[in-house]
Amino acid sequence: MNARRHLALTAAFALIALALPARAQAPSLADAAGSYSIATSSRIHFSIGQTGGGGIAGNFAKFSGKFRIDGGNVSRSSVEFTLFPESVKARERRIENFLRSSAVFDTDNYQTVTFRSTRVTQTGPSSANIEGALTARGKTRKERFAVTLTDWDKRSISFTIRGSIRRAPYGMDVGTPIYSNVVEFDMDIKGLRR
Secondary structure: OOOHHHHHHHHHHHHHHHOOOOOHOOOOOOOOOOOEEOOOOOEEEEEEEOOOOOOEEEEEEEEEEEEEOOOOHHHHHHEEEEEEEHHEOOOOOOHHHHHOOOOOOOOOOOEEEEOOOOOOOOEEEEEEEEEEEEEEEEEEEEEEEEEEEEEEEEOEEEEEEEEEEOHHOOOOOOOOOOOOEEEEEEEEEEEOOO
């Protein structure tokens, strides 16, 4: 290949690279700064293991919340979240009814589960640990979730959130030790800019 053609190709590739959007790089919490409302298209999934395999798995259809990412100092960010346990969905109606009963969520007396952040610790450009007060069945405890930013644009943002919560401190330890005392949460949260 002659030098002139090589130079022309190099220049063309350089122009293409400059034209690519900045979002081609990994998402950054600082870049996604702003205030957001949690979208109903989010997914709140949970699972509880069982001795010998199987277990209980499901999700929640109704929730609300908001969060703010402080681009200048991610540790000043905040999250507020409300879950409505009456909306729990599982493989079978009898499991849903059991989860709503006084043995577990007791939805007749406690209509919501809430989480309010108290500390945000950035663990990487696109990840953080969020600690906060979780209140369920009238009991409040400190819990922690790992959050990873997966996508964002000018109007919306997406995260994966993982966390493990022990049931017993909230008075929901029915079925242990056959069923694990630990509930694993696997959430895909979408936020819409406010």
